[in-house]
Amino acid sequence: MKERMITRTIVNSAVSVKVYDETTDEITSTVLDIQGKFSDDELKKRCENRLSGSSFKVLKIMNVETTEKLYAMPESTFMLYAVEVPARNSKEEEEEG
Numbered sequence: 001m002k003e004r005m006i007t008r009t010i011v012n013s014a015v016s017v018k019v020y021d022e023t024t025d026e027i028t029s030t031v032l033d034i035q036g037k038f039s040d041d042e043l044k045k046r047c048e049n050r051l052s053g054s055s056f057k058v059l060k061i062m063n064v065e066t067t068e069k070l071y072a073m074p075e076s077t078f079m080l081y082a083v084e085v086p087a088r089n090s091k092e093e094e095e096e097g
Helices: 040-051 075-081 091-096
Strands: 005-021 026-035 056-074
Touching: 005 040, 005 075, 026 040, 026 056, 040 056, 056 075
Parallel strands: none
Antiparallel strands: 005 026, 005 056
16 A cells, blocks of 8 residues: 655745845845745845845845745654644634634
């Protein structure tokens, strides 16, 4: 019998950003990988957070390439590493509460 698989689709955004390097006083471009799909404003915030503490400051988002990949693992492996979490509330329960 074939073992059941647990699957998950992961969205990744490769964000090409123009940055200012305070150390060298130069403007350069770099690509940051951000998991998820977001608006330009949210992507800019996430890029700024990723670069916080460095000498780089985000100036502008130049391009975004979003890809989706499907990942899978055997259910037995998933159960070895999974952590139980509380059940999510249904929308009906949230509206009542």
